Amino acid sequence: MKTQLGMPAFPEAAGRSTRDLRLRANLRHATGLIRERRAAAVAELADWERLRAAAAAVKDRTLRHLDHYLLRLEERVTAAGGTVHWAADAEEANRIVTGLVRATGEREVVKVKSMATQEIGLNEALARAGIRAYETDLAELIVQLADDTPSHLLVPAVHRNRGEIRDIFRERMGHWGRPAPKGLGDRPAELAEAARLHLREKFLRAKVAVSGANFMVAETGTLVVVESEGNGRMCLTLPETLISVVGIEKTVPTWQDLEIYLQLLPRSSTAERMNPYTSLWTGTTEGDGPRHFHLVLLDNGRTDTLADQVGRQALRCIRCSACLNVCPVYERAGGHAYGSPYPGPIGAILTPQLRGLASPLEESLPFASTLCGACYEVCPVAIDIPEVLLHLRARVAEGGEATLRGTRTVIRPARRHTLERTVMDAAAWALDRPGVLRRGQRLAARTRRLHPRRLPGPGRAWTESRELPEVPPESFRDWWARTRGGGR
Amino acid sequence: MRVALFVTCVNDTLRPRTGRATVAVLERLGVTVDFPMGQSCCGQPFLSTGYRGRTGPLVRRYLEAFGGYQHIVTPSASCAAMVREQFPRLAGETAAGVASRTFELTEFLVDVLGVTDVGAYFPYPVAYHPTCHGLRVLGLGNRPRRLLECVKGLELRELAGAEECCGFGGTFSVKNPAVSAAMGADKARAVTAAGASAVCAVDNSCLLHIGGTLARQGSAVRPVHLAEILASTEGEVW
Numbered sequence: 001m002k003t004q005l006g007m008p009a010f011p012e013a014a015g016r017s018t019r020d021l022r023l024r025a026n027l028r029h030a031t032g033l034i035r036e037r038r039a040a041a042v043a044e045l046a047d048w049e050r051l052r053a054a055a056a057a058v059k060d061r062t063l064r065h066l067d068h069y070l071l072r073l074e075e076r077v078t079a080a081g082g083t084v085h086w087a088a089d090a091e092e093a094n095r096i097v098t099g100l101v102r103a104t105g106e107r108e109v110v111k112v113k114s115m116a117t118q119e120i121g122l123n124e125a126l127a128r129a130g131i132r133a134y135e136t137d138l139a140e141l142i143v144q145l146a147d148d149t150p151s152h153l154l155v156p157a158v159h160r161n162r163g164e165i166r167d168i169f170r171e172r173m174g175h176w177g178r179p180a181p182k183g184l185g186d187r188p189a190e191l192a193e194a195a196r197l198h199l200r201e202k203f204l205r206a207k208v209a210v211s212g213a214n215f216m217v218a219e220t221g222t223l224v225v226v227e228s229e230g231n232g233r234m235c236l237t238l239p240e241t242l243i244s245v246v247g248i249e250k251t252v253p254t255w256q257d258l259e260i261y262l263q264l265l266p267r268s269s270t271a272e273r274m275n276p277y278t279s280l281w282t283g284t285t286e287g288d289g290p291r292h293f294h295l296v297l298l299d300n301g302r303t304d305t306l307a308d309q310v311g312r313q314a315l316r317c318i319r320c321s322a323c324l325n326v327c328p329v330y331e332r333a334g335g336h337a338y339g340s341p342y343p344g345p346i347g348a349i350l351t352p353q354l355r356g357l358a359s360p361l362e363e364s365l366p367f368a369s370t371l372c373g374a375c376y377e378v379c380p381v382a383i384d385i386p387e388v389l390l391h392l393r394a395r396v397a398e399g400g401e402a403t404l405r406g407t408r409t410v411i412r413p414a415r416r417h418t419l420e421r422t423v424m425d426a427a428a429w430a431l432d433r434p435g436v437l438r439r440g441q442r443l444a445a446r447t448r449r450l451h452p453r454r455l456p457g458p459g460r461a462w463t464e465s466r467e468l469p470e471v472p473p474e475s476f477r478d479w480w481a482r483t484r485g486g487g488r
Numbered sequence: 489m490r491v492a493l494f495v496t497c498v499n500d501t502l503r504p505r506t507g508r509a510t511v512a513v514l515e516r517l518g519v520t521v522d523f524p525m526g527q528s529c530c531g532q533p534f535l536s537t538g539y540r541g542r543t544g545p546l547v548r549r550y551l552e553a554f555g556g557y558q559h560i561v562t563p564s565a566s567c568a569a570m571v572r573e574q575f576p577r578l579a580g581e582t583a584a585g586v587a588s589r590t591f592e593l594t595e596f597l598v599d600v601l602g603v604t605d606v607g608a609y610f611p612y613p614v615a616y617h618p619t620c621h622g623l624r625v626l627g628l629g630n631r632p633r634r635l636l637e638c639v640k641g642l643e644l645r646e647l648a649g650a651e652e653c654c655g656f657g658g659t660f661s662v663k664n665p666a667v668s669a670a671m672g673a674d675k676a677r678a679v680t681a682a683g684a685s686a687v688c689a690v691d692n693s694c695l696l697h698i699g700g701t702l703a704r705q706g707s708a709v710r711p712v713h714l715a716e717i718l719a720s721t722e723g724e725v726w
Binding site: 010011014015018019024032051087249328329332333366367368369370371372373374376377393394395396397398420421424425428430431434437441444452458459461462463464465466467468469471472474477480481484 | 495497499500502503504505507508523525526527528529533534536537538539540541542545546549574577621622623624625649652653655656657658659660661662663664665666667669670671672673696697699700701702703720
């Protein structure tokens with residue numbers, strides 16, 4: 001996350017990635033494949049729409065009473081032998097985790113793939129404290145070895161093809177531990193074996209693991225990690241100390257509620273009927289698994305988001321990435337253009353809320369969509385992403401009220417939008433005066449032979465790739481008035 | 489039956505022939521068409537660019553112009569979606585009635601009039617692009633296709649990736665020109681590959697983008713609004 005600060009606004013970053021033909025091909029291939037598979041997996045369930053409605057309702061109810069459920073969760077985790085820590089923001093969470101690792105005397109940790117720890121930049125914070133964090137999810141390993149950043153929630157290295165991955169393994173594995181086998185090729189089985197050998201060494205040595213969680217069940221204090229490789233389970237079971245950093249919105253009240261999400265998540269994310277490795281643990285158990293368990297409950301903008309009546313639905317997200325896979329803008333722009341660990345449509349509504357409209361990047365994200373609605377259609381928890389985008393666009397363009405670090409704050413209209421605002425005001429004025437509109441149409445019609453084919457200034461954005469529409473000699477209303485005598 | 493035509497500002501200014509075609513189809517089916525002169529824009533460009541506050545006068549203008557009609561018909565799925573989905577959110581109860589009486593053209597033909605064969609003749613291969621707001625907000629389903637399948641002489645060509653957005657997105661096309669152009673180029677390529685001589689949709693704003701991209705690529709495929717195809721007869725080809 002640290003490495004992504006100071007990112008350019010979305011249009012510039014996306015403009016660069018649309019010209020990267022290899023990236024475009026990798027993404028088109030990967031998202032196209034998963035899109036079709038997801039649709040088939042979802043079509044198998046006759047009650048999908050009802051599951052989806054239940055999932056949204058349970059999350060909404062839980063979020064409405066989050067204070068209650070979080071306290072119950074803390075009580076149950078503590079009773080089961082765990083320790084709960086509360087972190088208001090990224091800095092506090094990083095400080096807590098760093099302190100916990102230091103207290104063990106260890107200088108390295110193994111990590112389960114986790115969005116929350118990317119959001120807070122934990123690896124970088126640990127590195128500053130002299131602690132090495134090893135990513136063990138295969139794709140996160142690829143990203144870490146290449147000194148890259150993830151570009152997808154679920155498939156962080158989706159922007160890489162296997163030739164690139166082979167090169168990264170060959171060149172970089174040796175710097176982090178066991179080098180890649182000699183003569184490594186690019187067949188998936190060979191690449192997986194190289195990663196297995198490289199990681200096994202770390203699993204067997206590690207004394208501390210850091211994870212996130214997909215869900216936390218309040219009634220028993222149980223945490224749930226859903227993954228496909230089994231590497232996560234290695235981290236969750238082998239080390240002596242386990243530290244889990246989890247966003248407060250991951251809470252579900254009961255096991256019965258959990259059942260809904262365990263049906264929705266695998267079909268939406270990997271198009272699987274059932275998830276391959278589902279690890280659940282409750283505190284600590286004598287003689288089985290880590291002896292010390294710490295849960296760091298992370299706010300980092302979530303309570304602020306919860307205060308927004310329209311925007312709060314983004315907190316229902318279960319990070320399945322169906323919205324990324326179906327998004328035509330994500331497919332062309334790539335994940336890095338979103339300047340956050342949360343790319344794609346969900347990132348476009350989550351990042352500006354968690355961080356606030358902190359820079360031109362966050363201000364540009366709500367506009368990184370055609371409002372085509374494909375994301376809403378596939379979302380398993382029915383987040384109306386287009387509606388939240390419209391809501392956030394209004395906050396950027398017109399300003400308004402928002403909650404920032406617990407305080408109601410007046411947001412001023414974005415400075416960048418001054419020219420646009422003037423144009424919009426003029427257009428709104430003319431459109432509300434049909435006489436003015438009509439005179440404008442006639443002027444455009446009379447001068448139609450003089451219209452240039454390419455426009456300067458902001459209009460260039462249109463004529464760069466498209467012809468301008470030809471203005472007709474007579475508007476519809478003039479035709480109607482001429483042939484039907486003015487109408488009503 | 490008497491209906492009010494909401495022609496939309498884009499059609500009024502840039503594609504009046506679509507408005508004339510809509511009138512022709514409706515009158516051929518025995519419908520009396522009124523055109524309330526007080527009408528203007530539905531306000532969508534303002535809402536989708538973040539200027540929610542500027543939509544007020546335009547929403548009120550729409551409610552005044554069309555409040556007295558039982559059926560309001562528009563040849564734009566996007567504008568119909570704005571009225572039906574957003575007006576009640578913007579103006580509350582007062583807008584709900586008029587919003588629910590606003591129909592996109594194919595909805596009106598198939599659901600209200602119960603017609604799929606409108607007596608049209610259009611002897612060309614056509615690719616149909618289902619526009620996003622028609623497909624996913626209004627849920628037009630197969631209504632446009634059913635109408636097209638009844639057009640004499642028309643050969644419907646399959647469009648690869650038909651349900652994917654063309655990349656127009658209103659001001660998205662100028663705020664994110666690179667991505668918009670990349671999406672438009674992919675859509676235009678799919679249209680050309682379909683081997684059609686016309687690409688048809690129920691939204692001229694999307695067609696301006698797709699057509700403008702096709703023209704820049706030097707393609708001979710014409711963008712044609714569905715209403716113009718339905719208005720075509722053996723006596724008068726649009």
